[in-house]
Amino acid sequence: MAGQNSNLSCLLYGPHEAKFEDREVPGIRDPHDVVIRIAYVGVCGSDVHFWHHGGVGLKVSQDNPLTMGHEASGTIHSIGSSVKTLKIGDKVCIEPGLPCTRCKSCKSGRYNLCPDMAFAASPGPGPATHGCLCKYYRLTESFVYKLPSQVSLEEGVLVEPLAVAVHGSRLAGVKPGHRVVVFGAGPVGILSAAVARQFGAVEVISVDMNAARLDFVKGFAATGVFTPDANVDTDTNAAEIVKRFQLDRGADVVIEASGAEACIQMGIYVLAPGGTYVQTGCGKPNVMVPMTKLGEKEIVVKGAFRYGAGDFELAVGFLSDGQIDVKKLISKTVDFEEAPDAWESVGKGEGIKTLIRGVQD
Numbered sequence: 001m002a003g004q005n006s007n008l009s010c011l012l013y014g015p016h017e018a019k020f021e022d023r024e025v026p027g028i029r030d031p032h033d034v035v036i037r038i039a040y041v042g043v044c045g046s047d048v049h050f051w052h053h054g055g056v057g058l059k060v061s062q063d064n065p066l067t068m069g070h071e072a073s074g075t076i077h078s079i080g081s082s083v084k085t086l087k088i089g090d091k092v093c094i095e096p097g098l099p100c101t102r103c104k105s106c107k108s109g110r111y112n113l114c115p116d117m118a119f120a121a122s123p124g125p126g127p128a129t130h131g132c133l134c135k136y137y138r139l140t141e142s143f144v145y146k147l148p149s150q151v152s153l154e155e156g157v158l159v160e161p162l163a164v165a166v167h168g169s170r171l172a173g174v175k176p177g178h179r180v181v182v183f184g185a186g187p188v189g190i191l192s193a194a195v196a197r198q199f200g201a202v203e204v205i206s207v208d209m210n211a212a213r214l215d216f217v218k219g220f221a222a223t224g225v226f227t228p229d230a231n232v233d234t235d236t237n238a239a240e241i242v243k244r245f246q247l248d249r250g251a252d253v254v255i256e257a258s259g260a261e262a263c264i265q266m267g268i269y270v271l272a273p274g275g276t277y278v279q280t281g282c283g284k285p286n287v288m289v290p291m292t293k294l295g296e297k298e299i300v301v302k303g304a305f306r307y308g309a310g311d312f313e314l315a316v317g318f319l320s321d322g323q324i325d326v327k328k329l330i331s332k333t334v335d336f337e338e339a340p341d342a343w344e345s346v347g348k349g350e351g352i353k354t355l356i357r358g359v360q361d
Contacts, residue, residue, distance in 0.1 A: 008359045009134035010339045011065040015054045018340045023067070023130075026138035031082035034144055036092060036137045038358040039153040040333070042071030042160065043346045045186065046282075050121070051343040058123045068339070069133030070096040070120040073147070073156030074358065083141045093156040095143040095163070095312050096120035096132065112167075112308045119306075133339060135359035145312055148320040154333070155319055157355055158191075158326035162315040163307040165191035168280040169199050170311070171302045172253045176200030181241065181251040181270050182222070184258030184281055185213035187329060187353050192255045192280065194221035194324045201253075205245055207263065216352060220328060234262050235290075238269030251275060259283025268294050276300045329353040336360070 007025045012018050026035055047068055049056055060066045076090045086092065099106050099114035106114050121131030147156045165188055174180060180201045182193045185208035193204045206222040208214050214225040224245050228237040242250055250272030256264055259281035267277055268290050277299055294301065318324040331351025334342045342354045 007135045008336070009067045009130070010069070010336070011067050012050055012054070012060050013062055013065045014060060015052055016340075018051075018068075019065070020337065023134065025136050028078060028080045029138070030140065031080040032141045033080040033138055034076055034083055034086055034141055035078045036072075036074040036094065036132075036139065036144065037077040038072050038074040038132055038134060038137055040073050040157045040358060041069040041133050041356045042157040043342050043354040043356065044071055044161070045346070046070075047121075048343050048347040051340065052347065055123050058125065060123050060128075064123060064128055066121060066123050066128050067130035067132070067134055068121050069131040069356070071157050071160040072096070072132040072137065073153045073159075074137070075153075076144075077136060080141070086141060086144060086146060091147040091151070091153055091156065092144050093147060093159040093312075093316070094132065094137070094139055095145070095307070096139075096160065097306070098140065098143065109309050112306045133336075133356065145316055147316065150322075151316070151319045152327075154330060154355060155326050158187075158329060158353065159312060159315045159319065160307075161187050161353075162191050162195070162318065162324065162326065163311040164188050164280065164304075165195045166311045166314050166318075167307040168192055168255050168257070168278050168304045169195045171304050172255060172276050172278045174199040174201055174253055177202055178252040179203040179205075179245075179247055180253045180255065181205045181207060181267070183207045183254065183256045183260070183263035183267055185210060185217045185225075186257065188280060189255075189257035190217045190220060190329065190352065191324070191326075192257050193217055195318070196253070196255065197221050198318060198323055203245065203247075205241060205251070207241070207266070208258070210349065213352070216328075228262065228266065234265035235269045235293075237262075238266045241266070241270050247272070249273060254278070255280055257281040261287040265290055268297075268299065271297060271299055273297045274299070276302065278302045278304050280304045330355060333357055
């Protein structure tokens with residue numbers, strides 16, 4: 001329990017070491033600032049990695065602990081004098097990063113590539129940026145999105161991973177009539193399948209080793225699912241996908257949302273000549289890629305990093321129109337103090353999406 005003048009937060013000090021501490025309530029520093037009372041925080045795969053390993057690259061420490069969480073929804077608690085689009089009490093979701101607005105990437109509209117991005121729950125480089133697993137969270141108005149009245153705060157948490165999926169399909173140029181293969185049936189893979197369908201793909205094949213998740217995505221968005229045979233080569237699995245789903249010379253688009261080396265290889269093999277491959281999932285830093293086949297097919301390969309201009313607006317629009325029912329992905333909601341248990345559960349592959357309830361008075 002926490003009072004109005006406290007900001008109970010969940011901080012990570014190292015692997016498997018989380019503490020609940022009362023931090024200072026953030027105030028309005030800039031006329032465009034808003035302070036959000038956090039209602040729900042989603043558990044992401046990166047949260048699980050931080051829980052088990054203390055970070056990705058740079059690590060948290062006893063001297064540099066970090067408030068966790070970057071997928072969040074809430075209500076506006078206070079606003080700066082120049083805020084025009086939001087008012088106190090509005091339901092909102094957040095885009096959890098602040099670019100510098102001055103570098104070449106920012107000025108070209110690709111602010112997600114800003115080298116000085118202050119992304120929520122990041123230990124660096126530079127000063128640590130605390131996340132939103134807390135009672136109150138401050139952000140600038142430009143990266144806070146009002147939720148339509150028909151969209152719940154629980155659904156609002158899913159806007160962030162949905163924006164990742166939107167970004168991938170936009171980079172891939174998914175068009176009506178395309179045949180798409182999505183590798184990975186975690187939350188981003190499932191949402192990538194749904195977004196591809198909304199963009200007009202006539203066929204979306206989801207690939208994963210988890211039977212339960214394949215069952216879910218088949219009922220949610222995919223037109224077909226495939227479980228790779230672990231006893232055969234990746235090119236053999238890819239050939240089986242093409243044959244089973246009658247993809248002619250291959251898929252038009254591959255969205256890789258697992259980060260697994262075998263799936264990355266299958267993605268190159270399953271594409272038709274001239275197809276587009278988008279890497280959305282994070283995996284090991286160095287993997288083996290079938291370069292000869294990539295070159296022979298003249299495949300377009302793109303990396304996808306988080307989300308960019310317009311992705312959150314489009315994601316909110318999909319929820320507003322009821323085109324993508326993200327409520328179905330929510331498997332469990334736990335209390336704020338159960339955050340470490342939630343990271344453990346998600347790390348074991350339990351459920352699709354777990355939410356952490358905000359601090360209760």
